[in-house]
Amino acid sequence: MxxxxxxxxxxxxxxxxxxxxxxxxxxxxxxxxxxxxxxxxxxxxxxxxxxxxxxxxxxxxxxxxxxxxxxxxxxxxxxxxxxxxxxxxxxxxxxxxxxxxxxxxxxxxxxxxxxxxxxxxxxxxxxxxxxxxxxxxxxxxxxxxxxxxxxxxxxxxxxxxxxxxxxxxxxxxxxxxxxxxxxxxxxxxxxxxxxxxxxxxSSAPLSLAACKELVRLAVIDPTSVTDRLSHWQSVVFSSEDAIEGATSFMQKREPQWKGR
Structure with missing residues (x-):
């Protein structure tokens, strides 16, 4: 379209x-x-x-x-x-x-x-x-x-x-x-x-958002990375998509991301 x-x-x-x-x-x-x-x-x-x-x-x-x-x-x-x-x-x-x-x-x-x-x-x-x-x-x-x-x-x-x-x-x-x-x-x-x-x-939306922010911060404002890293760890590693990523890998299929 x-x-x-x-x-x-x-x-x-x-x-x-x-x-x-x-x-x-x-x-x-x-x-x-x-x-x-x-x-x-x-x-x-x-x-x-x-x-x-x-x-x-x-x-x-x-x-x-x-x-x-x-x-x-x-x-x-x-x-x-x-x-x-x-x-x-x-x-x-x-x-x-x-x-x-x-x-x-x-x-x-x-x-x-x-x-x-x-x-x-x-x-x-x-x-x-x-x-x-x-x-x-x-x-x-x-x-x-x-x-x-x-x-x-x-x-x-x-x-x-x-x-x-x-x-x-x-x-x-x-x-x-x-x-x-x-x-x-x-x-x-x-x-x-x-x-x-x-x-x-093809990657998970929350993972991409974390990568976008953290990789840039590591270059332009490294002092703030630790706090934001902790934030993204709590968000991403507890997400439904994290479970889906592991499950789809074990089941040898493409993941179905939900962005949450």
Whole structure:
């Protein structure tokens, strides 16, 4: 099933929601309305137990996302700086705080806010022509939407190089640095991302939520890991899905997860 707004396309493939940024003529640059559309879609997906993963991609072959719509910014337009629930959900996504896994399928350049959006995704699949950059310092700004956290995904020296020179890296270097999980031909991009999504979705929902939070915390805030580890141990190891996992293994069948 596929539905669309002017700026965002929604497609369901079984338990996967595919979201496609749909402003190809503007290099899929972010406006306030697009930010809110993404945030609303994420909120709806989190509330739907039948959606297990999100694949995030973009229309066209030039850019995944060129970041903030600079024309709208220069004209004082809506660039998504509000505090409404949809905007906050978008920024939760950029912080990696969604409750379900997100896999990015990068079809072109991811620049500024576009790369910040990617940093909130759990896995990144890129076509060979993809490029990544944080050029804000060249424009008298800095990556204020989370781009300065890039050092949690790549080595510090490379993170400083990208943010201070503003220069782009290609998909292969992104892979070599650990930013990108796989580099594929453009024709295989969505199929590969969906394959990753299906493999992720085969694991238990509570287990995935624990992994998402704890692995990120171990990098960005290790002092809080012990408390959260205790929390997730009590939640996951006492869950119905933990029993189902052991039972299905013994019975040599696929588990039927309930998310509780």
């Amino acid at each position: 596929t539905t669309a707004t002017d700026e965002l396309i929604y497609e369901r493939q079984d338990d996967i929601l595919i979201l496609t940024l749909n402003r190809p003529d503007a290099r899929n640059a972010l406006t306030g309305s697009l930010i809110r559309a993404i945030g609303s879609a994420v909120t709806d997906a989190e509330a739907d137990p039948d959606i297990r993963t999100i694949v995030l991609t973009a229309a066209g072959d030039r850019a995944f996302c060129a970041g903030m719509d600079l024309r709208a910014f220069a004209e004082g337009g809506d660039i998504g700086s509000g505090l409404d629930p949809a905007t906050e959900a978008y920024y939760r996504l950029t912080r990696g705080e969604t409750t379900i896994p997100v896999i990015a399928a990068v079809n072109g350049a991811a620049i500024g806010g576009g790369l910040e959006l990617l940093l909130g995704c759990d896995l990144i699949i890129a076509c060979r022509d993809a490029r990544f950059g944080l050029p804000e310092a060249k424009r008298g700004l800095f990556p204020g939407g989370g781009g300065t956290n890039i050092g949690t995904r790549i080595p510090l020296s490379a993170a400083l190089e990208m943010t201070m020179t503003g220069e782009f890296i290609d998909a292969q270097r992104g892979y070599d640095l650990g930013l990108v999980n796989a580099v594929v031909d453009a024709d295989d991009l969505i199929a590969t991302a969906v394959d990753y999504a299906r493999r992720v979705a």
